[in-house]
Amino acid sequence: MINILMSGCNGKMGQVISRMAAESEDLMIAAGYDKYTKINNTYPVFDDLEKCDVKVDVIIDFSNPDALDGLLSYSVKNKTPLIVATTGLSPNQVNKLREVSEAIPVFFSANMSLGVNLLMDLVKKAAKVLEYNFDIEIIEKHHNQKIDAPSGTALAIADEINSALSEKQEYVYDRHSRRKKRSKKEIGIHAVRGGTIVGEHSVVFAGTDEIIEINHIATSKEIFATGALSAARFLYNKKPGFYNMNDLISETN
Numbered sequence: 001m002i003n004i005l006m007s008g009c010n011g012k013m014g015q016v017i018s019r020m021a022a023e024s025e026d027l028m029i030a031a032g033y034d035k036y037t038k039i040n041n042t043y044p045v046f047d048d049l050e051k052c053d054v055k056v057d058v059i060i061d062f063s064n065p066d067a068l069d070g071l072l073s074y075s076v077k078n079k080t081p082l083i084v085a086t087t088g089l090s091p092n093q094v095n096k097l098r099e100v101s102e103a104i105p106v107f108f109s110a111n112m113s114l115g116v117n118l119l120m121d122l123v124k125k126a127a128k129v130l131e132y133n134f135d136i137e138i139i140e141k142h143h144n145q146k147i148d149a150p151s152g153t154a155l156a157i158a159d160e161i162n163s164a165l166s167e168k169q170e171y172v173y174d175r176h177s178r179r180k181k182r183s184k185k186e187i188g189i190h191a192v193r194g195g196t197i198v199g200e201h202s203v204v205f206a207g208t209d210e211i212i213e214i215n216h217i218a219t220s221k222e223i224f225a226t227g228a229l230s231a232a233r234f235l236y237n238k239k240p241g242f243y244n245m246n247d248l249i250s251e252t253n
């Protein structure tokens with residue numbers, strides 16, 4: 001049995017993962033961490049990681065960037081593998097994750113779904129072929145409770161595209177403050193927020209008289225929970241290192 005500490009356990013993702021872990025035979029949530037503690041869970045919930053006296057094998061984090069420092073200290077002190085799915089981290093926080101991955105296994109992904117990771121591969125291929133004649137714009141849509149914008153996934157898609165292009169493009173967020181024509185050296189990134197949209201990402205390659213669009217639509221949060229639980233199985237007993245969905249997909253396929 002792999003014992004998990006669920007960080008952000010009382011949030012939307014934390015609750016979906018708790019339900020799915022309870023249905024699994026090899027994983028259980030042994031403890032939770034959340035600053036909001038007014039929900040009854042089947043496991044003990046701590047509002048301070050220093051108070052957590054439950055021994056766990058892996059941490060899964062779907063919370064807020066504010067929680068990261070405490071999680072890193074706890075993980076390093078207890079040598080506990082850490083899965084970070086929280087988005088909106090600063091570049092400095094991502095660097096810290098890389099640093100601690102020299103001491104403990106760290107898994108970081110802005111999107112735990114298999115589909116989005118396939119989309120990233122397809123988009124990279126398209127970007128290489130269309131590099132010189134097509135303008136690239138990314139549009140993401142999420143529910144009205146989402147805090148960060150643009151989504152971590154939209155930024156990760158833009159990074160993947162940039163890694164495939166011969167010349168690095170500048171990211172342009174929305175366009176309301178710009179009063180000039182679009183340049184050839186940019187990737188536009190746009191966020192839509194409303195209702196209960198689970199998560200949609202669309203990459204538009206707009207050329208002269210033709211448009212190619214590659215889309216991913218999440219219709220339930222369970223796809224992210226499935227990915228996070230697979231990441232827990234993957235990271236348990238791994239050597240220190242910085243892992244992502246590509247490592248998980250190549251090991252399991």
Ligand SMILES: NC(=O)C1=CN([C@@H]2O[C@H](COP(=O)(O)OP(=O)(O)OC[C@H]3O[C@@H](n4cnc5c(N)ncnc54)[C@H](O)[C@@H]3O)[C@@H](O)[C@H]2O)C=CC1
Pocket residue numbers: 007008009010011012013014033034035036061062063064066067084085086087088109110111112113148152224
């Ligand atoms: N990588 C992926 O596949 C996915 C990532 N996410 C990301 O996961 C995060 C959480 O998403 P949701 O569950 O929808 O949000 P939510 O707002 O429903 O839940 C967040 C939970 O974290 C808790 N929290 C906030 N700050 C905290 C702190 N400093 N210490 C401890 N607990 C704290 C809140 O009380 C809340 O219960 C977001 O950053 C979101 O973008 C969400 C879905 C998929």
Ligand SMILES: O=C(O)C1=N[C@H](C(=O)O)C[C@H](O)C1
Pocket residue numbers: 087110111142146150151152153154198199200
């Ligand atoms: O907040 C969400 O809900 C989601 N956040 C992630 C992101 O910011 O990319 C992933 C997913 O789209 C859902």
